[in-house]
Amino acid sequence: MGKLKPLKYSRFIHVLCLMDAYLAPEQHGAFMIYQSSGTGYFPTPRGPQCAFHSRGKDEWVTVPEIEYVLSHLRYSAKVFIETEAALLIPKDTASTPPIQPHLEK
Amino acid sequence: MSSVAIPLDGVEILPKVLSCLLTKDAETGRWIGHCLDFDIVTSGLNQDSAWSNMKEVVRLHVEQCFTNWHPGLKIRAKQDRWDIFESLEKSEMPFRQDKIEFDLVAPAVDDLHALWLKALAPFEGSCHGKIETAQVQ
Numbered sequence: 001m002g003k004l005k006p007l008k009y010s011r012f013i014h015v016l017c018l019m020d021a022y023l024a025p026e027q028h029g030a031f032m033i034y035q036s037s038g039t040g041y042f043p044t045p046r047g048p049q050c051a052f053h054s055r056g057k058d059e060w061v062t063v064p065e066i067e068y069v070l071s072h073l074r075y076s077a078k079v080f081i082e083t084e085a086a087l088l089i090p091k092d093t094a095s096t097p098p099i100q101p102h103l104e105k
Numbered sequence: 106m107s108s109v110a111i112p113l114d115g116v117e118i119l120p121k122v123l124s125c126l127l128t129k130d131a132e133t134g135r136w137i138g139h140c141l142d143f144d145i146v147t148s149g150l151n152q153d154s155a156w157s158n159m160k161e162v163v164r165l166h167v168e169q170c171f172t173n174w175h176p177g178l179k180i181r182a183k184q185d186r187w188d189i190f191e192s193l194e195k196s197e198m199p200f201r202q203d204k205i206e207f208d209l210v211a212p213a214v215d216d217l218h219a220l221w222l223k224a225l226a227p228f229e230g231s232c233h234g235k236i237e238t239a240q241v242q
Binding site: 005006027028029030031032045046047048049050051052053059060061062063064065067068071072 | 135137144170
């Protein structure tokens with residue numbers, strides 16, 4: 001198994017969403033992350049959760065921050081690493097929209 | 106940082122002074138803020154932003170967990186981080202301090218433990234003046 005490494009903020013958020021985390025709306029730069037999006041339109045705030053500080057999409061999320069989120073949400077580091085490795089979006093363009101096909105006239 | 110100590114479930118979950126470390130991350134160059142009492146970690150581009158980000162994250166985390174998820178307030182940092190903090194504290198280095206105020210909302214009533222009241226009483230006329238022995242649990 002590999003080990004955790006710093007990730008760009010957009011990629012970090014992407015991986016958390018793939019792991020079924022729910023990100024609450026931001027309040028003054030900080031927001032809550034819940035373990036599961038649950039069922040229905042709104043998640044329950046009860047259950048493993050932690051606060052996180054937002055940043056620019058290309059700014060780094062450090063390894064201690066990733067460890068903190070995984071620990072509080074009770075997520076497996078192994079699953080996180082494997083999910084990140086399986087993410088198809090290229091690392092340097094993780095937050096950019098997909099390339100539109102060129103339309104021939 | 107200081108706050109009012111609030112006992113809950115027999116445990117003082119909010120210490121009067123929260124112990125924090127500010128360190129520089131070698132891999133990214135970002136400054137990391139670590140609140141050891143709740144094992145909360147955040148970062149910033151410099152020491153000042155790491156400090157202000159940590160105050161926001163700690164406040165939001167404590168307020169939300171106080172209302173919705175008490176186990177989130179019982180996670181402490183690993184001992185090696187506390188050892189670093191204590192050694193720095195003993196060296197009497199200059200330190201930062203700031204007041205942090207929490208807007209704590211009690212959990213909803215249906216989240217509290219249910220209380221049951223049970224009473225036993227003898228039938229009327231058969232108590233023989235001993236009704237005071239009826240048990241209440």
